[in-house]
Amino acid sequence: VVSVSGIITSLAAALNAASVATLTSWSETELYQWADEAVKRLARAAGVFVTRTEIPIAALDNTIPLPAGHTGTIHVSLDGAILRPANESELSARDSDWENATGVVSRYTADTNGLDSLRVYKTPTADGTIALIAREHPADLAAASPNLAAPDPIGLYLRYLILAEARKREGDECMPDVAAHYQERLKLLDTVMQAYWGGGQ
Protein backbone atom coordinates (compact mmCIF):
# COMPACT_ATOMS: atom_id res chain seq x y z
CA VAL A 1 0.00 0.00 0.00
CA VAL A 2 1.32 3.39 -0.98
CA SER A 3 0.92 5.97 1.77
CA VAL A 4 0.13 9.22 -0.04
CA SER A 5 0.17 11.13 3.23
CA GLY A 6 3.72 9.85 3.82
CA ILE A 7 4.77 10.96 0.33
CA ILE A 8 3.27 14.41 0.79
CA THR A 9 4.90 14.82 4.19
CA SER A 10 8.27 13.86 2.76
CA LEU A 11 7.83 16.26 -0.19
CA ALA A 12 7.70 19.29 2.08
CA ALA A 13 11.51 19.36 2.26
CA ALA A 14 11.81 19.11 -1.53
CA LEU A 15 9.48 22.10 -1.75
CA ASN A 16 11.73 24.14 0.53
CA ALA A 17 9.51 23.93 3.61
CA ALA A 18 10.00 22.42 7.04
CA SER A 19 6.58 20.80 6.98
CA VAL A 20 3.42 20.65 4.90
CA ALA A 21 1.85 23.25 7.20
CA THR A 22 4.58 25.76 6.37
CA LEU A 23 4.42 25.45 2.58
CA THR A 24 4.24 28.94 1.16
CA SER A 25 3.22 28.53 -2.45
CA TRP A 26 1.07 25.42 -2.27
CA SER A 27 -1.53 23.94 0.06
CA GLU A 28 -1.80 20.37 1.30
CA THR A 29 -5.10 20.05 -0.56
CA GLU A 30 -3.39 20.91 -3.83
CA LEU A 31 -0.73 18.26 -3.25
CA TYR A 32 -3.46 15.65 -2.69
CA GLN A 33 -5.24 16.84 -5.82
CA TRP A 34 -2.06 16.36 -7.85
CA ALA A 35 -1.60 12.90 -6.34
CA ASP A 36 -5.14 12.08 -7.38
CA GLU A 37 -4.49 13.41 -10.88
CA ALA A 38 -1.34 11.29 -11.03
CA VAL A 39 -3.30 8.12 -10.31
CA LYS A 40 -5.93 8.94 -12.91
CA ARG A 41 -3.29 9.83 -15.48
CA LEU A 42 -1.48 6.57 -14.77
CA ALA A 43 -4.71 4.60 -15.08
CA ARG A 44 -5.12 6.02 -18.59
CA ALA A 45 -1.47 5.63 -19.58
CA ALA A 46 -0.79 2.05 -18.47
CA GLY A 47 -2.78 -1.05 -17.61
CA VAL A 48 -1.83 -0.87 -13.97
CA PHE A 49 -5.18 -0.78 -12.20
CA VAL A 50 -7.18 -3.80 -13.30
CA THR A 51 -10.05 -5.15 -11.24
CA ARG A 52 -12.61 -7.93 -11.47
CA THR A 53 -16.10 -6.94 -10.42
CA GLU A 54 -19.17 -9.13 -10.12
CA ILE A 55 -22.40 -7.38 -11.09
CA PRO A 56 -25.79 -9.07 -10.67
CA ILE A 57 -28.06 -8.89 -13.70
CA ALA A 58 -31.77 -9.60 -13.51
CA ALA A 59 -33.84 -11.57 -15.98
CA LEU A 60 -35.04 -9.44 -18.91
CA ASP A 61 -32.50 -6.75 -18.09
CA ASN A 62 -29.84 -6.24 -20.75
CA THR A 63 -27.91 -3.30 -19.33
CA ILE A 64 -24.80 -3.59 -17.16
CA PRO A 65 -23.96 -0.41 -15.26
CA LEU A 66 -20.20 0.12 -15.24
CA PRO A 67 -18.47 0.78 -11.93
CA ALA A 68 -17.28 4.27 -11.06
CA GLY A 69 -13.75 4.87 -12.32
CA HIS A 70 -14.13 2.50 -15.28
CA THR A 71 -11.66 3.32 -18.05
CA GLY A 72 -11.73 0.26 -20.30
CA THR A 73 -13.37 -3.16 -20.56
CA ILE A 74 -11.07 -6.18 -20.88
CA HIS A 75 -13.26 -9.25 -20.42
CA VAL A 76 -16.91 -9.99 -19.73
CA SER A 77 -18.55 -13.26 -18.77
CA LEU A 78 -21.96 -14.29 -17.49
CA ASP A 79 -22.07 -17.15 -14.99
CA GLY A 80 -18.85 -18.57 -16.45
CA ALA A 81 -19.88 -18.21 -20.10
CA ILE A 82 -17.67 -15.88 -22.09
CA LEU A 83 -19.33 -12.95 -23.80
CA ARG A 84 -17.64 -11.77 -26.99
CA PRO A 85 -17.40 -8.06 -27.80
CA ALA A 86 -19.44 -6.78 -30.72
CA ASN A 87 -20.42 -3.44 -32.15
CA GLU A 88 -23.90 -2.42 -33.12
CA SER A 89 -23.48 -3.05 -36.84
CA GLU A 90 -22.26 -6.58 -36.19
CA LEU A 91 -25.26 -7.26 -33.99
CA SER A 92 -27.61 -5.76 -36.58
CA ALA A 93 -26.06 -7.91 -39.30
CA ARG A 94 -26.42 -10.97 -37.10
CA ASP A 95 -29.96 -10.35 -35.99
CA SER A 96 -32.21 -7.62 -37.38
CA ASP A 97 -34.26 -7.69 -34.19
CA TRP A 98 -31.29 -7.96 -31.86
CA GLU A 99 -32.55 -5.31 -29.47
CA ASN A 100 -35.60 -7.38 -28.57
CA ALA A 101 -34.11 -10.85 -28.80
CA THR A 102 -34.15 -12.96 -25.65
CA GLY A 103 -32.31 -16.18 -24.93
CA VAL A 104 -28.75 -17.32 -24.32
CA VAL A 105 -26.45 -14.35 -23.83
CA SER A 106 -23.40 -14.49 -26.11
CA ARG A 107 -22.25 -10.93 -26.88
CA TYR A 108 -21.82 -7.57 -25.23
CA THR A 109 -21.56 -4.15 -26.75
CA ALA A 110 -20.42 -0.77 -25.53
CA ASP A 111 -22.06 1.05 -28.42
CA THR A 112 -25.39 1.80 -26.81
CA ASN A 113 -26.44 3.64 -23.65
CA GLY A 114 -23.43 5.98 -23.53
CA LEU A 115 -20.10 5.36 -21.85
CA ASP A 116 -21.30 4.29 -18.43
CA SER A 117 -22.92 0.96 -19.27
CA LEU A 118 -22.66 -2.13 -21.43
CA ARG A 119 -25.48 -3.95 -23.11
CA VAL A 120 -25.70 -7.70 -23.57
CA TYR A 121 -27.14 -9.64 -26.49
CA LYS A 122 -29.47 -11.53 -26.16
CA THR A 123 -31.51 -10.31 -23.21
CA PRO A 124 -31.21 -12.99 -20.50
CA THR A 125 -34.31 -14.83 -19.34
CA ALA A 126 -32.88 -15.72 -15.92
CA ASP A 127 -31.02 -13.87 -13.18
CA GLY A 128 -27.25 -14.14 -13.34
CA THR A 129 -23.93 -12.57 -12.40
CA ILE A 130 -21.74 -10.67 -14.80
CA ALA A 131 -18.00 -10.86 -14.13
CA LEU A 132 -16.37 -7.74 -15.50
CA ILE A 133 -12.60 -7.43 -15.80
CA ALA A 134 -11.76 -3.83 -16.49
CA ARG A 135 -9.19 -1.11 -16.21
CA GLU A 136 -10.25 1.33 -13.56
CA HIS A 137 -8.81 4.16 -11.61
CA PRO A 138 -9.01 3.85 -7.84
CA ALA A 139 -11.18 5.98 -5.60
CA ASP A 140 -10.24 9.64 -5.21
CA LEU A 141 -7.23 10.41 -3.06
CA ALA A 142 -7.61 13.05 -0.39
CA ALA A 143 -6.41 13.81 3.11
CA ALA A 144 -9.31 11.74 4.44
CA SER A 145 -8.45 8.74 2.23
CA PRO A 146 -4.67 8.89 1.91
CA ASN A 147 -3.83 5.27 1.08
CA LEU A 148 -3.56 3.71 -2.36
CA ALA A 149 -3.51 -0.05 -2.83
CA ALA A 150 -0.66 -0.27 -5.34
CA PRO A 151 2.92 -1.51 -5.51
CA ASP A 152 5.66 0.73 -4.13
CA PRO A 153 6.95 2.07 -7.50
CA ILE A 154 3.61 3.83 -7.99
CA GLY A 155 4.68 6.02 -5.06
CA LEU A 156 7.59 7.29 -7.16
CA TYR A 157 5.15 8.21 -9.91
CA LEU A 158 3.04 10.25 -7.50
CA ARG A 159 6.11 11.95 -6.11
CA TYR A 160 7.36 12.99 -9.56
CA LEU A 161 4.00 14.27 -10.72
CA ILE A 162 3.39 16.30 -7.56
CA LEU A 163 6.83 17.90 -7.85
CA ALA A 164 6.36 18.57 -11.57
CA GLU A 165 3.02 20.28 -11.01
CA ALA A 166 4.21 22.21 -7.97
CA ARG A 167 7.30 23.54 -9.69
CA LYS A 168 5.30 24.44 -12.79
CA ARG A 169 2.98 26.69 -10.81
CA GLU A 170 3.50 30.39 -11.48
CA GLY A 171 4.89 32.13 -8.40
CA ASP A 172 7.97 32.82 -6.34
CA GLU A 173 8.92 29.15 -6.14
CA CYS A 174 8.25 28.36 -9.78
CA MET A 175 11.03 26.31 -11.39
CA PRO A 176 9.84 25.46 -14.92
CA ASP A 177 13.05 23.67 -15.86
CA VAL A 178 12.87 21.48 -12.76
CA ALA A 179 9.21 20.81 -13.59
CA ALA A 180 10.27 19.79 -17.10
CA HIS A 181 12.90 17.49 -15.61
CA TYR A 182 10.29 15.74 -13.47
CA GLN A 183 7.99 15.46 -16.49
CA GLU A 184 10.79 13.55 -18.21
CA ARG A 185 11.09 11.25 -15.20
CA LEU A 186 7.33 10.65 -15.49
CA LYS A 187 7.70 9.78 -19.16
CA LEU A 188 10.35 7.24 -18.27
CA LEU A 189 8.05 5.65 -15.69
CA ASP A 190 5.13 5.72 -18.15
CA THR A 191 7.23 3.79 -20.65
CA VAL A 192 8.46 1.28 -18.07
CA MET A 193 4.97 0.66 -16.70
CA GLN A 194 3.57 0.19 -20.19
CA ALA A 195 6.35 -2.32 -20.86
CA TYR A 196 5.57 -4.23 -17.66
CA TRP A 197 1.78 -3.97 -17.46
CA GLY A 198 0.66 -3.09 -20.96
CA GLY A 199 -1.01 -0.01 -22.37
CA GLY A 200 -3.89 1.84 -20.82
CA GLN A 201 -7.10 3.10 -22.32
Place this chain on the structure above:
Amino acid sequence: MQFSELQSRTLQRLDEDPTGAVVGYYTAQEVKDALNDAQLLFCFLSLCLETSALFRLETGVNFYPLLSPLPDFMLPLRVNLATTAGSAARHNDPRSNDPLFNDETAILSGSGGRLRPVRLADLDARDANWLTKRETPERYGCLGFDLCYVSPAPDVEGYQALITYARSPSVMVGDDDAPEIPENYHAALIDYAVPTLRTKEGAGELSKELDTLRRYLGACGELAGYVRTRSLALRYDKLPFEIERYDASRLLQIRKDLPPWRKEVPSWSQSPAS
Protein backbone atom coordinates in the same frame (compact mmCIF):
# COMPACT_ATOMS: atom_id res chain seq x y z
CA MET B 1 27.72 -0.27 2.35
CA GLN B 2 25.55 0.57 5.33
CA PHE B 3 22.75 3.10 5.22
CA SER B 4 24.66 5.45 7.53
CA GLU B 5 27.61 5.48 5.16
CA LEU B 6 25.38 6.12 2.16
CA GLN B 7 23.86 9.09 3.99
CA SER B 8 27.25 10.37 4.99
CA ARG B 9 28.63 10.15 1.46
CA THR B 10 25.53 11.81 0.03
CA LEU B 11 25.81 14.71 2.47
CA GLN B 12 29.50 15.02 1.65
CA ARG B 13 28.71 15.26 -2.06
CA LEU B 14 26.16 17.94 -1.25
CA ASP B 15 28.82 19.86 0.65
CA GLU B 16 27.00 19.38 3.93
CA ASP B 17 28.23 18.08 7.27
CA PRO B 18 28.73 14.34 6.55
CA THR B 19 28.04 13.39 10.17
CA GLY B 20 24.62 15.02 9.97
CA ALA B 21 25.29 16.73 13.31
CA VAL B 22 24.89 20.16 11.77
CA VAL B 23 21.67 20.38 9.81
CA GLY B 24 22.31 22.46 6.72
CA TYR B 25 20.21 22.92 3.63
CA TYR B 26 19.18 19.26 3.51
CA THR B 27 17.52 17.38 6.36
CA ALA B 28 18.55 13.86 7.33
CA GLN B 29 15.09 12.57 6.49
CA GLU B 30 15.07 13.86 2.93
CA VAL B 31 18.46 12.27 2.32
CA LYS B 32 17.08 8.97 3.63
CA ASP B 33 13.99 9.31 1.44
CA ALA B 34 16.09 10.04 -1.64
CA LEU B 35 18.27 6.97 -1.03
CA ASN B 36 15.23 4.76 -0.50
CA ASP B 37 13.66 6.10 -3.70
CA ALA B 38 16.94 5.43 -5.49
CA GLN B 39 16.86 1.80 -4.43
CA LEU B 40 13.19 1.40 -5.30
CA LEU B 41 13.65 2.82 -8.80
CA PHE B 42 16.80 0.75 -9.27
CA CYS B 43 14.89 -2.44 -8.44
CA PHE B 44 11.94 -1.42 -10.62
CA LEU B 45 14.13 -0.78 -13.64
CA SER B 46 16.37 -3.81 -13.24
CA LEU B 47 14.04 -6.34 -11.49
CA CYS B 48 17.12 -7.39 -9.57
CA LEU B 49 15.30 -8.53 -6.44
CA GLU B 50 13.23 -11.66 -6.63
CA THR B 51 11.63 -13.98 -4.17
CA SER B 52 9.30 -16.96 -4.11
CA ALA B 53 6.13 -17.44 -2.14
CA LEU B 54 3.44 -20.04 -1.88
CA PHE B 55 0.03 -19.05 -3.02
CA ARG B 56 -3.01 -21.14 -2.17
CA LEU B 57 -5.29 -22.03 -5.07
CA GLU B 58 -8.92 -22.60 -4.18
CA THR B 59 -11.10 -25.26 -5.75
CA GLY B 60 -13.07 -23.84 -8.64
CA VAL B 61 -11.56 -20.37 -8.41
CA ASN B 62 -9.86 -18.83 -11.44
CA PHE B 63 -9.10 -15.32 -10.21
CA TYR B 64 -6.96 -14.20 -7.28
CA PRO B 65 -5.76 -10.86 -5.90
CA LEU B 66 -1.99 -10.71 -5.51
CA LEU B 67 -1.10 -7.52 -3.73
CA SER B 68 -2.79 -8.26 -0.41
CA PRO B 69 -1.01 -11.61 0.17
CA LEU B 70 2.24 -10.39 -1.41
CA PRO B 71 2.65 -6.71 -0.44
CA ASP B 72 6.10 -6.39 -2.03
CA PHE B 73 4.90 -7.87 -5.34
CA MET B 74 5.88 -6.08 -8.55
CA LEU B 75 5.86 -8.56 -11.43
CA PRO B 76 5.47 -12.32 -11.81
CA LEU B 77 8.56 -14.07 -13.13
CA ARG B 78 7.60 -17.72 -12.98
CA VAL B 79 4.80 -19.80 -11.49
CA ASN B 80 5.05 -23.47 -10.61
CA LEU B 81 2.38 -25.72 -9.29
CA ALA B 82 3.27 -26.81 -5.78
CA THR B 83 1.97 -29.36 -3.36
CA THR B 84 0.88 -28.58 0.17
CA ALA B 85 4.41 -29.40 1.28
CA GLY B 86 5.65 -26.46 -0.70
CA SER B 87 7.87 -28.29 -3.13
CA ALA B 88 7.25 -28.09 -6.82
CA ALA B 89 4.46 -30.48 -7.77
CA ARG B 90 6.58 -32.37 -10.21
CA HIS B 91 8.67 -33.77 -7.35
CA ASN B 92 5.61 -35.53 -5.96
CA ASP B 93 3.93 -36.11 -9.24
CA PRO B 94 3.70 -39.76 -10.35
CA ARG B 95 4.98 -38.64 -13.71
CA SER B 96 8.29 -37.70 -12.09
CA ASN B 97 9.09 -41.44 -12.19
CA ASP B 98 9.26 -41.03 -15.90
CA PRO B 99 12.93 -40.31 -16.73
CA LEU B 100 11.81 -38.07 -19.56
CA PHE B 101 9.77 -35.87 -17.25
CA ASN B 102 11.52 -32.58 -16.67
CA ASP B 103 10.88 -28.89 -17.19
CA GLU B 104 11.58 -29.08 -20.88
CA THR B 105 9.08 -31.85 -21.62
CA ALA B 106 6.61 -30.29 -19.25
CA ILE B 107 6.65 -27.07 -21.20
CA LEU B 108 6.49 -28.80 -24.54
CA SER B 109 3.62 -31.05 -23.54
CA GLY B 110 1.78 -28.31 -21.67
CA SER B 111 1.20 -30.51 -18.61
CA GLY B 112 3.68 -30.29 -15.84
CA GLY B 113 4.91 -28.41 -12.84
CA ARG B 114 5.28 -25.08 -14.50
CA LEU B 115 2.30 -22.91 -15.33
CA ARG B 116 2.78 -21.14 -18.62
CA PRO B 117 1.68 -17.54 -19.15
CA VAL B 118 -1.41 -16.94 -21.22
CA ARG B 119 -3.62 -14.02 -22.16
CA LEU B 120 -7.36 -13.97 -21.52
CA ALA B 121 -7.97 -13.58 -25.26
CA ASP B 122 -6.01 -16.77 -25.93
CA LEU B 123 -7.95 -18.68 -23.29
CA ASP B 124 -11.20 -17.46 -24.83
CA ALA B 125 -10.03 -18.52 -28.29
CA ARG B 126 -8.90 -21.97 -27.14
CA ASP B 127 -11.94 -22.91 -25.10
CA ALA B 128 -15.14 -20.94 -24.66
CA ASN B 129 -15.86 -22.87 -21.45
CA TRP B 130 -12.52 -22.40 -19.73
CA LEU B 131 -14.14 -20.52 -16.86
CA THR B 132 -16.18 -23.58 -15.90
CA LYS B 133 -13.49 -26.20 -16.45
CA ARG B 134 -12.06 -27.92 -13.32
CA GLU B 135 -8.74 -29.72 -13.72
CA THR B 136 -5.10 -29.40 -12.77
CA PRO B 137 -4.08 -25.77 -13.49
CA GLU B 138 -1.77 -25.42 -16.50
CA ARG B 139 -1.79 -21.74 -17.37
CA TYR B 140 -1.67 -18.46 -15.53
CA GLY B 141 -1.70 -14.78 -16.29
CA CYS B 142 -1.62 -11.42 -14.56
CA LEU B 143 -3.47 -8.23 -15.36
CA GLY B 144 -2.21 -5.07 -13.76
CA PHE B 145 -0.36 -5.52 -10.51
CA ASP B 146 -3.11 -7.23 -8.62
CA LEU B 147 -5.24 -9.60 -10.67
CA CYS B 148 -3.93 -13.09 -11.31
CA TYR B 149 -5.78 -15.93 -13.02
CA VAL B 150 -5.19 -19.62 -13.52
CA SER B 151 -6.73 -21.99 -16.01
CA PRO B 152 -8.27 -24.43 -15.52
CA ALA B 153 -9.45 -23.79 -11.98
CA PRO B 154 -8.28 -26.49 -9.53
CA ASP B 155 -10.55 -29.49 -9.30
CA VAL B 156 -9.53 -30.51 -5.76
CA GLU B 157 -8.19 -28.87 -2.61
CA GLY B 158 -4.46 -28.76 -1.95
CA TYR B 159 -3.03 -27.02 -4.97
CA GLN B 160 -0.66 -24.20 -4.32
CA ALA B 161 1.24 -22.01 -6.69
CA LEU B 162 4.89 -21.37 -6.04
CA ILE B 163 5.20 -17.90 -7.50
CA THR B 164 8.59 -16.36 -8.18
CA TYR B 165 8.22 -12.61 -8.48
CA ALA B 166 10.19 -9.42 -8.75
CA ARG B 167 9.80 -7.56 -5.51
CA SER B 168 10.27 -4.12 -4.04
CA PRO B 169 13.13 -3.59 -1.60
CA SER B 170 12.52 -3.09 2.11
CA VAL B 171 12.69 0.52 3.24
CA MET B 172 16.01 1.32 4.91
CA VAL B 173 15.43 2.90 8.29
CA GLY B 174 18.22 2.13 10.75
CA ASP B 175 21.79 3.26 10.29
CA ASP B 176 23.03 -0.31 10.10
CA ASP B 177 20.54 -1.31 7.41
CA ALA B 178 22.07 -2.08 4.05
CA PRO B 179 20.60 -1.82 0.55
CA GLU B 180 19.36 -5.09 -0.86
CA ILE B 181 20.75 -4.52 -4.35
CA PRO B 182 24.17 -6.04 -5.15
CA GLU B 183 26.92 -4.35 -3.18
CA ASN B 184 28.86 -3.14 -6.20
CA TYR B 185 25.87 -0.96 -7.11
CA HIS B 186 25.40 0.64 -3.69
CA ALA B 187 27.27 3.77 -4.75
CA ALA B 188 24.81 4.21 -7.62
CA LEU B 189 22.16 5.10 -5.05
CA ILE B 190 24.15 8.23 -4.18
CA ASP B 191 24.23 9.08 -7.89
CA TYR B 192 20.44 9.24 -7.86
CA ALA B 193 20.06 10.91 -4.47
CA VAL B 194 22.35 13.87 -5.16
CA PRO B 195 20.66 15.22 -8.33
CA THR B 196 17.24 14.50 -6.86
CA LEU B 197 18.04 16.50 -3.75
CA ARG B 198 19.58 19.27 -5.82
CA THR B 199 16.30 19.89 -7.65
CA LYS B 200 15.08 22.09 -4.83
CA GLU B 201 17.96 24.45 -5.53
CA GLY B 202 16.84 24.92 -9.12
CA ALA B 203 18.04 24.00 -12.55
CA GLY B 204 21.48 25.55 -12.14
CA GLU B 205 22.49 23.14 -9.39
CA LEU B 206 20.58 20.26 -10.94
CA SER B 207 22.38 20.64 -14.26
CA LYS B 208 25.74 20.17 -12.52
CA GLU B 209 24.62 16.78 -11.26
CA LEU B 210 22.92 15.40 -14.36
CA ASP B 211 26.02 13.41 -15.23
CA THR B 212 25.65 11.49 -11.99
CA LEU B 213 22.03 10.74 -12.88
CA ARG B 214 23.30 9.44 -16.21
CA ARG B 215 25.74 7.23 -14.30
CA TYR B 216 22.88 5.93 -12.13
CA LEU B 217 20.79 5.03 -15.18
CA GLY B 218 23.87 3.41 -16.70
CA ALA B 219 24.28 1.25 -13.60
CA CYS B 220 20.58 0.31 -13.75
CA GLY B 221 20.98 -0.66 -17.40
CA GLU B 222 24.09 -2.67 -16.69
CA LEU B 223 22.47 -4.75 -13.96
CA ALA B 224 19.23 -5.01 -15.94
CA GLY B 225 21.27 -6.47 -18.81
CA TYR B 226 22.68 -9.12 -16.50
CA VAL B 227 19.26 -9.87 -15.01
CA ARG B 228 17.78 -10.09 -18.53
CA THR B 229 20.35 -12.65 -19.63
CA ARG B 230 19.77 -14.66 -16.48
CA SER B 231 16.00 -14.41 -16.83
CA LEU B 232 16.15 -15.63 -20.41
CA ALA B 233 18.24 -18.60 -19.29
CA LEU B 234 15.70 -19.36 -16.57
CA ARG B 235 12.86 -18.78 -19.05
CA TYR B 236 11.22 -16.20 -16.84
CA ASP B 237 8.00 -14.71 -18.10
CA LYS B 238 8.97 -11.05 -17.58
CA LEU B 239 12.23 -9.34 -18.44
CA PRO B 240 13.64 -6.05 -17.15
CA PHE B 241 12.96 -2.88 -19.08
CA GLU B 242 15.58 -2.18 -21.77
CA ILE B 243 16.68 1.18 -20.47
CA GLU B 244 19.55 1.40 -22.94
CA ARG B 245 16.95 1.66 -25.70
CA TYR B 246 15.11 4.50 -23.98
CA ASP B 247 15.88 7.98 -25.24
CA ALA B 248 16.82 9.68 -21.97
CA SER B 249 18.44 12.68 -23.64
CA ARG B 250 15.71 15.06 -22.48
CA LEU B 251 15.86 13.66 -18.98
CA LEU B 252 19.58 14.25 -18.80
CA GLN B 253 19.68 17.86 -19.92
CA ILE B 254 18.05 21.07 -18.87
CA ARG B 255 15.70 22.51 -21.46
CA LYS B 256 17.24 25.57 -23.05
CA ASP B 257 13.91 27.17 -23.85
CA LEU B 258 13.04 27.64 -20.17
CA PRO B 259 14.51 29.94 -17.50
CA PRO B 260 17.20 30.38 -16.28
CA TRP B 261 18.91 29.36 -19.53
CA ARG B 262 16.67 31.67 -21.51
CA LYS B 263 17.68 34.58 -19.30
CA GLU B 264 21.37 33.80 -19.53
CA VAL B 265 21.44 33.46 -23.29
CA PRO B 266 18.58 35.52 -24.70
CA SER B 267 17.99 34.95 -28.36
CA TRP B 268 18.26 38.66 -29.14
CA SER B 269 21.85 38.73 -27.84
CA GLN B 270 23.08 36.22 -30.35
CA SER B 271 24.61 37.55 -33.51
CA PRO B 272 22.52 36.92 -36.59
CA ALA B 273 23.69 34.18 -38.91
CA SER B 274 25.82 35.52 -41.68
